[in-house]
Amino acid sequence: MQSSSSSKVLNIVRESHKAATQLAQTSAAKRRLGVSILAKAIGSSFDEILEANTLDLEMSREMAIAEPIADWLKLTPERLEMTVSILKQLSKSADPTRRLINASYQLEPSQTYCQLIPLGTIALVYEAFPELAAIAAGMCLKTGNSLIARGCSAASNSNQAIANILQKSLAAADLPPNSFGAISPDSGISVQELVTQDRYLNLVIPYGRPSLVQQVAEKATATVLKTTIGNCYLYWSISGNLDLIRQVVVDSHDSEPDAVNAIEKVLVNHNIKSPALQALFNSLQQQGFHLRGDEVLVEAFPEYLSLMESGEWRRPYLRKIVAFRFVENLPQAVSWINRYSSGHADSIVTESYRECRQFVRDVDSALVYINTSPRFSRNPEGGEDVFLGMSNQKGYRQGLISVETFTTIKQIVQG
Known part of the structure; x- marks a missing residue:
């Protein structure tokens, strides 16, 4: 017999999977509009987000959380401005899911080619970084994927404030409401219960300290894209x-x-x-x-x-x-x-x-x-690309995590 938390997470990922199917069939223009609305909503909600973040910072001092987590948790107007800038860039860039690629081989006498298509349902498990859910949601909307975000307890108020903004933006854009789902640590749903839903999850991205990334990689049954920071x-x-x-x-x-x-x-x-x-x-x-x-x-x-x-x-x-x-x-x-x-x-x-x-x-x-700095930027100056992070994982999109990372290839053989 399933526990209540197992039943709850199953329902969340199932509904998210349905939303991903709808998003994949939604026009690029409508998804682009959704990202644009999200950018405007975040831009007009700085006070609300920073107020929630202040509550988290006060709680974190009492909890004596680790130093890097405290730094990652603290939002500033500059960090929120960067988030808005990234979302605006996403709304203006070309739709990657319409891109055709020459196949590395041809099946005679037919014509063989490839097309980038959405992955489906993506789970983001992250420590602090409250704005990361908004950036990942923008990248997922852009590529026709649904997103389930599972943050940490230290950022619960900030995460909830941003989740509310994301939900309102989806409604304003007339996009499936389950295109974005947020799972709070207080919900009773564990990380393991989420990352083992491989029937509906197509990719899990852990983001934070190496201990978190390794924990997710060891427990997940869905495909994991490991991120890396430092060293x-x-x-x-x-x-x-x-x-x-x-x-x-x-x-x-x-x-x-x-x-x-x-x-x-x-x-x-x-x-x-x-x-x-x-x-x-x-x-x-x-x-x-x-x-x-x-x-x-x-x-x-x-x-x-x-x-x-x-x-x-x-x-x-x-x-x-x-x-x-x-x-x-x-x-x-x-x-x-x-x-x-x-x-x-x-x-x-x-x-x-x-x-x-x-x-x-x-x-x-x-x-x-x-002979150059390796400094990382999610939206490099003068560039059109947007990056969520970095991965050292061979076999699945090693290197910079861009919007193309949220797609896969469909091979088409046309007679």
């Missing part, structure tokens, strides 16, 4: 420019609210001179960074570095902390990165073309950055 590596080549190293490290931490591609580990060629290292350490400390290092570097620079534990090479700090280690050469750096980095965004600073090509070829990462 990105940089290799400082012997020919690498000191000023560029400083700029790249600092800039990578400046994306708000989550420094997805923050460089937290720097591998230093052992031939880099002490004055250059001292200049970098001094500059980073002045900008509020806490610096760590292995035994060799801590012994050489005790006034700048504190000793790190071996397990830290694999863990993200999710704060303004950078750890340093000497390596002999590029092959040793690549081997270390492939062993310990998160594998979603790693960088090199070098003047050597040969090293650039070798790094690109050998580093097993979703995105590789050469």
Whole structure:
């Protein structure tokens, strides 16, 4: 016999699945209008959202939640403006579900081609980041998918305020009301009960600390797209420019609210001179960074570095902390990165073309950055693309999570 919570979540995903079928048959113009209405609704509701967020912040102080969660939870007018900007960009961009793609093969004598189509029903399980549900909802509406959002208790008031705005926007656009559903942690429905509804769920996206992502990945029976934050590596080549190293490290931490591609580990060629290292350490400390290092570097620079534990090479700090280690050469750096980095965004600073090509070829990462900051933005300036986050997951849309990530391919053979 089913428990009441199991029956409740089954009803939610079933109705969401029906809404996804209706959305897939809805015109691109109507879905675009829905995203536009959502953007205007969020834009006119800053006071309401920020008031709800204030309640969450007050509760979080009493709960003594983890530091990164507190940072992710705090909404600002600037963060809400960015959300509105992303939704406006989505409303103006071309509909990806009408895109035709040449097939990699042809079945003679017929014509074979592919078309992007909606995935169906998507579940977002996220920590803090109240605005993330609105961004994901916009991406899902744009691509003809329904969304079920399951936030954390620390952001319950903010999440509910945004959910109410989303529901009103769907009604104003005459779109299926179950195109968006919100599951509160107080509802009695667990994360496991949600992510095991593989009969109706087509994709689950966990977003937050590695512990949450791993928990969802282990429990889910539906397909999971794992997101990744932090623990990105940089290799400082012997020919690498000191000023560029400083700029790249600092800039990578400046994306708000989550420094997805923050460089937290720097591998230093052992031939880099002490004055250059001292200049970098001094500059980073002045900008509020806490610096760590292995035994060799801590012994050489005790006034700048504190000793790190071996397990830290694999863990993200999710704060303004950078750890340093000497390596002999590029092959040793690549081997270390492939062993310990998160594998979603790693960088090199070098003047050597040969090293650039070798790094690109050998580093097993979703995105590789050469002499430029890996700083992440959900809506890069001057670009038309919108990104929810990053994934290091091979086999399903590795790299930047764009609107195309919310689609799949239908193959058509026409006689």
